[in-house]
């Protein structure tokens with residue numbers, strides 16, 4: 673009968689088990705790290721994410737249905753907005769240096785990056801037709817950001833935002849550029 677009070681022996685099998693487990697863990701960490709860095713890249717040196725307060729020409733809640741106001745990223749310090757989503761030439765995490773706050777024709781507020789989803793030209797609001805038009809290749813968008821006319825095939829990119837403490841301001845997810 674075995675002596676249950678005897679200390680457990682550290683066998684070759686135990687050693688190999690621990691060695692394999694360590695090797696497997698190191699392999700997973702080394703393999704996973706580049707993927708994680710690719711998916712969630714750190715901002716380049718000198719840049720930091722921050723909420724950017726933007727003063728609108730007219731408070732969002734006072735916009736009429738179908739009305740839009742343009743705004744630019746503040747330049748002191750130099751900032752950019754971060755796209756929340758996007759397709760075509762736009763993408764989540766891509767930068768925008770301007771945007772539009774808009775109430776669509778149903779009265780729903782949106783805040784869009786200024787970049788056309790075709791090749792990134794700045795869109796302009798067409799007050800006659802209540803659309804966003806791109807001067808570069810003729811794409812047109814409804815005021816809810818959906819495509820009205822190509823060549824763009826993807827909707828406009830949203831910016832993540834919330835109402836500022838002053839009704840004339842909105843606070844948009846952005847980046848301080850560090851230059």
Ligand code: FES
Pocket residue numbers: 788789790791792793806807808809810811822823824
């Ligand atoms: S960049 Fe807007 S239509 Fe081409």
